[in-house]
Amino acid sequence: MTTRAEFMERVRREMARTRGLFPARVAERPADPMTAAELVRRQLAERWPQALERFRQEFERLSGVFHAVASPSEVPAVVGRIARERSARRLITWSASALGADLGEGFRGEGLDAVAMPDDPVDEAAARELRAINAAAEIGITGADLAIGETGTLVLVSGRGRPRSTSLLPEYHFAVFDRRALVETLEQAGVMLEAWHADPADPMSGGVINFITGPSRTADIELTLTRGVHGPREVHAIFVSR
Amino acid sequence: MAPAKPALERSGPHLREEDTLLSAPVESRSFPERAAGATRDRFLQQALTIATTRFVASRDEVFAAFPQGDALRDRARQIKEAVLQRLDHYLEQLTANVERAGGHVHFATTAEEARAIILDIARRNQVKLIVKGKSMAAEEIHLNEALEHAGMAVAETDLGEYIIQLAHERPSHIIAPAIHKTKAQIADLFARELRREVAADPEVITRLARGTLREKFLQADMGITGANFAVADTGTIVLVTNEGNGRMVTSLPRVHVALMGVEKVIPSMTDLVIFLQILARSATGQKLSSYTTLVRGPRRPTELEGPQELHLVLMDNGRVRQLAGTLREALYCLRCGACLNVCPVYRQIGGHAYGDTYPGPIGILMTAMLRGTPAVKDLAHASSLCGACAEVCPVRIDIPRMLIELREHLDREKIAPWPERLLFKACGWLLGRPALYRLAAPLARLGQAPFVRDGRIRSLPSFFGRWTRTRDLPAVAARTFGERWAALAREA
Numbered sequence: 001m002t003t004r005a006e007f008m009e010r011v012r013r014e015m016a017r018t019r020g021l022f023p024a025r026v027a028e029r030p031a032d033p034m035t036a037a038e039l040v041r042r043q044l045a046e047r048w049p050q051a052l053e054r055f056r057q058e059f060e061r062l063s064g065v066f067h068a069v070a071s072p073s074e075v076p077a078v079v080g081r082i083a084r085e086r087s088a089r090r091l092i093t094w095s096a097s098a099l100g101a102d103l104g105e106g107f108r109g110e111g112l113d114a115v116a117m118p119d120d121p122v123d124e125a126a127a128r129e130l131r132a133i134n135a136a137a138e139i140g141i142t143g144a145d146l147a148i149g150e151t152g153t154l155v156l157v158s159g160r161g162r163p164r165s166t167s168l169l170p171e172y173h174f175a176v177f178d179r180r181a182l183v184e185t186l187e188q189a190g191v192m193l194e195a196w197h198a199d200p201a202d203p204m205s206g207g208v209i210n211f212i213t214g215p216s217r218t219a220d221i222e223l224t225l226t227r228g229v230h231g232p233r234e235v236h237a238i239f240v241s242r
Numbered sequence: 243m244a245p246a247k248p249a250l251e252r253s254g255p256h257l258r259e260e261d262t263l264l265s266a267p268v269e270s271r272s273f274p275e276r277a278a279g280a281t282r283d284r285f286l287q288q289a290l291t292i293a294t295t296r297f298v299a300s301r302d303e304v305f306a307a308f309p310q311g312d313a314l315r316d317r318a319r320q321i322k323e324a325v326l327q328r329l330d331h332y333l334e335q336l337t338a339n340v341e342r343a344g345g346h347v348h349f350a351t352t353a354e355e356a357r358a359i360i361l362d363i364a365r366r367n368q369v370k371l372i373v374k375g376k377s378m379a380a381e382e383i384h385l386n387e388a389l390e391h392a393g394m395a396v397a398e399t400d401l402g403e404y405i406i407q408l409a410h411e412r413p414s415h416i417i418a419p420a421i422h423k424t425k426a427q428i429a430d431l432f433a434r435e436l437r438r439e440v441a442a443d444p445e446v447i448t449r450l451a452r453g454t455l456r457e458k459f460l461q462a463d464m465g466i467t468g469a470n471f472a473v474a475d476t477g478t479i480v481l482v483t484n485e486g487n488g489r490m491v492t493s494l495p496r497v498h499v500a501l502m503g504v505e506k507v508i509p510s511m512t513d514l515v516i517f518l519q520i521l522a523r524s525a526t527g528q529k530l531s532s533y534t535t536l537v538r539g540p541r542r543p544t545e546l547e548g549p550q551e552l553h554l555v556l557m558d559n560g561r562v563r564q565l566a567g568t569l570r571e572a573l574y575c576l577r578c579g580a581c582l583n584v585c586p587v588y589r590q591i592g593g594h595a596y597g598d599t600y601p602g603p604i605g606i607l608m609t610a611m612l613r614g615t616p617a618v619k620d621l622a623h624a625s626s627l628c629g630a631c632a633e634v635c636p637v638r639i640d641i642p643r644m645l646i647e648l649r650e651h652l653d654r655e656k657i658a659p660w661p662e663r664l665l666f667k668a669c670g671w672l673l674g675r676p677a678l679y680r681l682a683a684p685l686a687r688l689g690q691a692p693f694v695r696d697g698r699i700r701s702l703p704s705f706f707g708r709w710t711r712t713r714d715l716p717a718v719a720a721r722t723f724g725e726r727w728a729a730l731a732r733e734a
């Protein structure tokens with residue numbers, strides 16, 4: 001087996017034989033990612049309505065469904081209505097602390113079987129049970145850490161009380177967010193990524209960070225667009241204006 | 243091949259077995275035979291025209307509405323070159339950061355070594371069922387065969403790859419692996435392999451695949467993916483998919499193995515965002531693919547799910563020696579498939595005729611990289627050098643230049659067949675002697691006389707007949723441009 005040292009030695013030997021094709025530079029990163037992120041946030045404090053409108057347009061172009069509500073307590077009613085139209089009952093949700101609101105009662109009030117994901121690690125038996133619940137769920141409720149106007153993208157970071165699969169296994173995914181998540185461009189999202197990773201211990205640096213741009217789709221059969229091949233076939237964005 | 247059962251109703255014209263030669267493994271035939279077979283396959287011709295035309299149209303449309311696209315492509319190209327100039331540094335940094343996040347990094351010089359590393363991980367974890375995301379690198383090293391040989395079950399989970407796997411074939415397009423199959427053929431295949439009646443409707447077939455593969459995701463012990471990028475600064479593996487299978491594979495099984503060529507490393511998240519803006523646009527005409535998944539290390543202690551082990555396999559397999567080789571620029575490739583869609587040769591013959599893992603213009607270069615120049619003795623000529631590939635390539639890889647260099651090499655090393663070399667030598671000699679060249683025109687007019695009909699040569703004898711079998715040759719004009727020019731000069 002090749003060791004790391006041998007492998008790198010070989011790379012260096014071959015590199016030494018050439019100066020490359022032309023003088024080239026990598027992308028210029030923000031010198032201080034935290035300050036750069038703060039600057040983006042300040043810009044968005046004024047421009048968020050434009051970002052939201054752009055997001056709505058792009059998201060709908062991807063066949064996403066956009067909803068706006070005044071407060072988190074109105075979220076269950078929106079979900080309940082869609083669930084009844086789709087004859088869906090089984091719902092899983094990020095934990096109350098991850099969502100920033102406890103919607104469990106609200107969902108149950110809509111007649112939904114709602115299970116919230118725990119904040120703390122569970123033992124193996126409980127984990128197996130949770131997995132079965134997740135696998136059978138029809139509706140998944142998550143937050144969103146960014147909503148990108150330019151592309152209609154929702155960005156979700158996995159972590160405590162925010163499993164990777166809540167936005168993946170169910171057929172219907174609802175992401176709830178407010179104006180703090182809005183950015184206008186992918187470039188701004190890039191600044192946020194840099195800031196999240198400035199400290200490797202920052203929980204916002206993952207496990208997994210997912211950029212979700214519309215429903216799961218495939219065009220593998222005769223280039224016919226088909227939704228919901230593995231992931232959700234519908235994605236709903238619920239904007240809370242508060 | 244699975245034994246053929248009576249086919250269900252086909253929606254297309256009924257075809258005889260020899261019309262669909264491409265469903266058999268093709269490597270045993272020579273390139274001209276494979277190409278000829280492909281041009282006779284009516285299903286394939288239809289599918290190729292529809293698919294490539296649509297891909298090209300969506301790509302052009304999305305770039306037309308994206309004025310900063312050109313500048314971003316220039317920057318992306320620069321980044322790729324800059325990374326290669328400090329490849330050792332970025333690989334070291336990537337390794338350190340993957341390990342810091344709790345992952346393991348392995349180094350494979352050859353395909354064989356890469357297979358052995360992955361087999362070993364699977365064995366140590368007592369893996370029975372593996373789910374795979376789409377990975378050209380895994381195709382390149384024939385990973386599935388190795389795992390199956392060791393008694394493990396492997397399920398491809400990208401719908402196109404799954405179809406190909408059921409059919410025991412190889413992908414025919416980098417991003418749309420089953421582009422060569424019609425929905426009727428796929429419905430037949432599912433009916434046969436899954437033993438149930440299936441309507442030839444993409445929606446129905448997709449639902450069926452969702453159910454079947456969902457079971458496998460939930461049961462699998464190990465997930466294998468490629469990597470579109472790996473960010474050195476953070477140790478992040480980046481997967482770009484539309485279906486969400488990449489997310490399943492990296493969320494549900496207890497072990498995740500990512501296999502990537504060394505050239506996929508990029509410096510930072512800022513660089514990543516530049517690539518993301520052009521990758522999906524070039525591949526499918528989307529602004530972003532449905533899912534861009536950034537994986538950093540195995541499951542965190544705060545997480546309820548995710549793999550307990552994460553392994554990154556960094557693979558050389560012929561790449562590193564090209565750092566100073568003629569194919570260096572091919573190491574920029576993002577595998578978007580845009581160069582396939584615009585290539586007049588690919589559009590005629592499809593992916594299988596290329597006979598190896600990577601099809602299309604970039605595929606010729608990749609085949610040369612992986613198997614050496616003699617392996618592309620014929621393929622090096624499967625290009626009109628029109629330059630369409632270089633024009634659409636998001637990182638502006640000059641594919642035609644490298645193809646010409648390959649041809650030169652084949653000639654110099656006497657790998658090309660002698661009549662070809664002789665002919666080119668004769669042409670070169672003649673073109674270097676203007677006086678003789680001027681004499682050649684009247685001579686050619688004499689020589690061609692028996693073959694010319696209506697100003698065209700439609701068939702030629704023996705060796706030269708290969709040319710006229712598939713196209714006409716324009717006859718040498720009654721007065722060539724040179725002759726007319728000379729006459730005009732005399733008059734003046």
Ligand code: SF4
Pocket residue numbers: 524574575576577578579580581582604631634635636637638639
């Ligand atoms: S060579 Fe360029 S166009 Fe072709 S697949 Fe690679 S990146 Fe895409």
